[in-house]
Amino acid sequence: MxxxxxxxxxxxxxxxxxxxxxxxxxxxxxxxxxxxxxxxxxxxxxxxxxxxxxxxxxxxxxxxxxxxxxxxxxxxxxxxxxxxxxxxxxxxxxxxxxxxxxxxxxxxxxxxxxxxxxxxxxxxxxxxxKMIRVKKPVTVKDGDAFITLLPARDNFGIDFTLDYAHCPTIGKDSLDFSLNCAAYENEIAPARTFGLAKEIEQIRNMGLAKGGSLKNVLIATNEGVMNPEGLRMKGEFVRHKVLDAIGDMYLAGYAIEGQIIASKSGHHLNDLLLKELFKNKANYEIVNSTLEDSFAPAKEWTESVAVGS
Ligand SMILES: [Zn+2]
The missing domain is CATH 3.30.230.20 (lpxc deacetylase, domain 1)
Structure with a gap:
C-alpha cells in the first residue's frame, strides 16, 4: 500500500x-x-x-x-x-x-x-x-518542560503530559495518541483551546485575546470551567495540547514518522524541536510515506469522493 x-x-x-x-x-x-x-x-x-x-x-x-x-x-x-x-x-x-x-x-x-x-x-x-523519517532521538528542554522526538516505525505518535498543579480543574493529565484520520476527528479535533481565568487580564494587557470569549476558549477557574456547557469530552485540556502539537509538527513540511514524548511543552518548544531536528542531516531522512495506518481514507470519505468524481 x-x-x-x-x-x-x-x-x-x-x-x-x-x-x-x-x-x-x-x-x-x-x-x-x-x-x-x-x-x-x-x-x-x-x-x-x-x-x-x-x-x-x-x-x-x-x-x-x-x-x-x-x-x-x-x-x-x-x-x-x-x-x-x-x-x-x-x-x-x-x-x-x-x-x-x-x-x-x-x-x-x-x-x-x-x-x-x-x-x-x-x-x-x-x-x-513523502514523510520525514526520524533517525535519531532529538530533545529540547525549558526548565522542567521538554519535548522529545524518537524514531518509530510506520507511525506518528504523541505521548503528552500536562501539569497545571496550580489549577485543580486542569491538574495533571496525559494522553498517548497515535495519529489516524478517524481517531483525530473523534478524539482530538473537538478539543478547545483553554486559559486560566486569573491569566486573562495579563494576556489582555499584552494586547492579546481581544477576540476571546466563552464561545471559543475554555476558561478554567479553581472550581471548574466558566463555559456553561462544560467540557466536551474527558481530558479536553490535554487533547487540545495534542491538537496543537499535531499542528506545530506539520510545519516540518511533511508528516513525521516518529514518536513524541512531551511534558508541559507548547508552541515555543514545538518550534525549537523542529529547528533542532533539521539542524543535523543525520537526524532524519525524507522518504516516501509509510504512514498508511495514519492516513488511510476513512470509509465514508472514500465513498463520497467516488460519488462526486
Ligand atoms: Zn491551540
Missing amino acids: TVLQKTIKNEISCVGIGLHSGAKVKLTLKPAAIDAGITFKRTDISGASATIAAHYDNVVDTRLCTCISDGKGHNISTIEHLMSALHGLGITNLNIEITGEEMPILDGSSADFVFLLHCAGIVEQQALA
Whole structure:
C-alpha cells in the first residue's frame, strides 16, 4: 500500500474573528497542485511577498500561538489549529487565503476546519506522499518542560503530559495518541483551546485575546470551567495540547514518522524541536510515506469522493 498526496476538490470559505486581534477575517481554502505543499497568502496585501509557506523556517512568534512571516513584516498568526486539521486528515497540498493577519478562531478547536475540509471534498492526487523519517532521538528542554522526538516505525505518535498543579480543574493529565484520520476527528479535533481565568487580564494587557470569549476558549477557574456547557469530552485540556502539537509538527513540511514524548511543552518548544531536528542531516531522512495506518481514507470519505468524481 502507498500513501498518496491529497488536496481538496472545491474551493471553500468561512468568516470568523481572530482570537488575539479580534479582527473579522475571511478564510478561503483552495485546491493546490501536486508537490505544492501548504501555503498561506495574505490577500489584503498586494504582491507575491505576502505568500508564506507553512514551514518552521518562517515561524517568528510562539508566545501564545504559532505565527509565520514572510520576513518583510507580513505575518499570519494562530495557524496551528488549521495546520492540525490538515495534518490529522493527511492533506498535503493546499492554498490558504486570508484577508487579515490572524486566522479565525471559530470555536477554539479544529472541528470546524475538519468540517470545512470535508465539505470541500478531500481528494487523492496521483503522486506519492513523502514523510520525514526520524533517525535519531532529538530533545529540547525549558526548565522542567521538554519535548522529545524518537524514531518509530510506520507511525506518528504523541505521548503528552500536562501539569497545571496550580489549577485543580486542569491538574495533571496525559494522553498517548497515535495519529489516524478517524481517531483525530473523534478524539482530538473537538478539543478547545483553554486559559486560566486569573491569566486573562495579563494576556489582555499584552494586547492579546481581544477576540476571546466563552464561545471559543475554555476558561478554567479553581472550581471548574466558566463555559456553561462544560467540557466536551474527558481530558479536553490535554487533547487540545495534542491538537496543537499535531499542528506545530506539520510545519516540518511533511508528516513525521516518529514518536513524541512531551511534558508541559507548547508552541515555543514545538518550534525549537523542529529547528533542532533539521539542524543535523543525520537526524532524519525524507522518504516516501509509510504512514498508511495514519492516513488511510476513512470509509465514508472514500465513498463520497467516488460519488462526486
Ligand atoms: Zn491551540
